[in-house]
Amino acid sequence: MEISKTLTLSFGVITGMIAFVIIAVGAIIIAIRYQKRLLQKQAELHKNDLQHKEELLISNIQSVEEERRRIAKDIHDELGAIFSTLFITINQLKTTDPQNAGIINTGKELINTGIKSVRRIAHSIIPDELELFGLNIALENYLHPLKTSFTINYNNTLEKGSLSSNEEIALYRIIQELVSNTLKHAVASAISILLDKINEEVVVNYNDNGNGYDHGSALKKEGLGSKNIESRIIAMNAAMNIITSPGNGFSCVIRIPLPKKLK
Amino acid sequence: MLQQLFFEYGPFVIFIPFLLSVWNYKLYPGTLKSITYYMTASVFTQVLSYILWKQSKNNYPLLHIYTLVEYLVLLRFYYSILHSFLPKAVFVLLATMVPVFFVIDSFFLESIYLYNSYSRSIEALIFIFLAMSWYVKLVSEDPKEPALLVPVKFINSALFIYFSGSITLFSFANSISGRIAAFNLSIWTLHTLLAVSLYVLITLGLWKYRKH
Numbered sequence: 268m269e270i271s272k273t274l275t276l277s278f279g280v281i282t283g284m285i286a287f288v289i290i291a292v293g294a295i296i297i298a299i300r301y302q303k304r305l306l307q308k309q310a311e312l313h314k315n316d317l318q319h320k321e322e323l324l325i326s327n328i329q330s331v332e333e334e335r336r337r338i339a340k341d342i343h344d345e346l347g348a349i350f351s352t353l354f355i356t357i358n359q360l361k362t363t364d365p366q367n368a369g370i371i372n373t374g375k376e377l378i379n380t381g382i383k384s385v386r387r388i389a390h391s392i393i394p395d396e397l398e399l400f401g402l403n404i405a406l407e408n409y410l411h412p413l414k415t416s417f418t419i420n421y422n423n424t425l426e427k428g429s430l431s432s433n434e435e436i437a438l439y440r441i442i443q444e445l446v447s448n449t450l451k452h453a454v455a456s457a458i459s460i461l462l463d464k465i466n467e468e469v470v471v472n473y474n475d476n477g478n479g480y481d482h483g484s485a486l487k488k489e490g491l492g493s494k495n496i497e498s499r500i501i502a503m504n505a506a507m508n509i510i511t512s513p514g515n516g517f518s519c520v521i522r523i524p525l526p527k528k529l530k
Numbered sequence: 531m532l533q534q535l536f537f538e539y540g541p542f543v544i545f546i547p548f549l550l551s552v553w554n555y556k557l558y559p560g561t562l563k564s565i566t567y568y569m570t571a572s573v574f575t576q577v578l579s580y581i582l583w584k585q586s587k588n589n590y591p592l593l594h595i596y597t598l599v600e601y602l603v604l605l606r607f608y609y610s611i612l613h614s615f616l617p618k619a620v621f622v623l624l625a626t627m628v629p630v631f632f633v634i635d636s637f638f639l640e641s642i643y644l645y646n647s648y649s650r651s652i653e654a655l656i657f658i659f660l661a662m663s664w665y666v667k668l669v670s671e672d673p674k675e676p677a678l679l680v681p682v683k684f685i686n687s688a689l690f691i692y693f694s695g696s697i698t699l700f701s702f703a704n705s706i707s708g709r710i711a712a713f714n715l716s717i718w719t720l721h722t723l724l725a726v727s728l729y730v731l732i733t734l735g736l737w738k739y740r741k742h
Binding site for chain 2: 302
């Protein structure tokens with residue numbers, strides 16, 4: 268009787284030990300699987316959030332460019348037409364009075380200045396050659412006036428159509444911003460801009476021989492210009508690497524993945 | 531024969547996590563330092579109880595002391611990973627009332643020369659509760675120290691499996707001891723198997739931290 272009781276108890280203990288181990292292992296597996304699923308969900312949400320932000324950014328940049336295009340067109344077409352009509356109207360005035368003739372000539376000169384200003388303003392808002400002839404010509408035209416004061420080394424070996432029109436606008440704006448920074452802050456005498464296709468990427472090398480700056484501390488107080496560059500880089504799914512330090516000029520490499528059809 | 535060998539020498543697997551935890555002691559945060567203390571206390575007890583057993587001396591008094599030390603060291607471990615999740619009062623209660631009960635049990639309830647069933651069972655219950663609490667925390671909070679997540683996952687699982695598997699044995703240890711030798715050996719070999727899996731999983735946890 269005693270032996271039978273002990274046997275039952277021992278069996279009970281062994282069964283209990285095995286059962287509890289199985290339950291514990293099961294609970295661990297369930298908890299870890301559940302946690303993995305939660306982490307996957309969180310990662311997915313985070314990814315969707317990033318994607319959404321990127322889409323917003325792209326749409327924001329596109330709408331800004333669209334608005335600029337509209338303003339430039341309105342200024343050029345409407346104000347330009349008004350000035351032209353005004354010029355034709357004044358041209359019809361006939362006078363023998365030398366004083367009035369002088370006033371008419373001054374008026375004509377002012378109208379011509381106005382027409383030039385309208386073209387310049389419209390062009391600075393959005394260069395029409397960017398849309399008509401592409402990035403290369405637009406950049407050449409943009410850099411041409413600077414050649415009187417700076418040594419400009421510009422070389423573009425990209426085939427036409429390597430970048431989409433949105434990417435061309437974005438890259439044009441980035442280079443514009445970089446050049447503007449060099450002119451404003453760098454005290455440089457030479458600027459080098461090289462555009463090339465390397466493997467499956469468009470690579471832009473921008474260098475100046477100016478003062479340079481402490482990149483680490485500049486990152487903390489990023490200005491609007493840098494933020495604009497950053498937004499456009501994100502929108503293009505590109506990467507940018509800046510190398511600069513006080514007294515050593517400024518160097519920047521931008522890598523833009525080529526559209527899939529060209530790969 | 532093989533079972534006897536495993537029963538006798540299996541627990542010495544403990545030297546692997548012990549040496550690993552001592553070797554990397556300086557690199558460890560407080561949470562893993564508790565595991566080094568636990569391993570040190572376990573190795574010390576293991577060796578001493580083996581010597582006493584070989585000399586045919588009763589080693590249960592050592593187990594009574596070890597239970598108290600093990601409990602406090604592991605409670606420190608769980609406090610470090612659960613202090614933000616469980617109310618502080620729970621830990622205050624566990625750190626004061628339970629050790630007092632262990633001492634009362636050793637001196638007044640169960641003989642110091644017998645297995646301390648009550649203390650071991652309560653200890654196991656508490657650690658099962660704390661281990662499960664950590665899993666609840668795992669699925670309800672973002673990890674605050676990602677570097678510790680994997681090591682703690684292994685160590686907590688090790689303790690959870692060990693105490694879950696052993697609680698039945700702890701509860702009935704005195705009732706089955708000395709009755710049928712073959713069964714006794716089988717049960718305690720099963721316990722050795724649990725202890726070995728405990729040490730292996732702790733080793734893996736510590737190794738994962740070392741790799742990190």
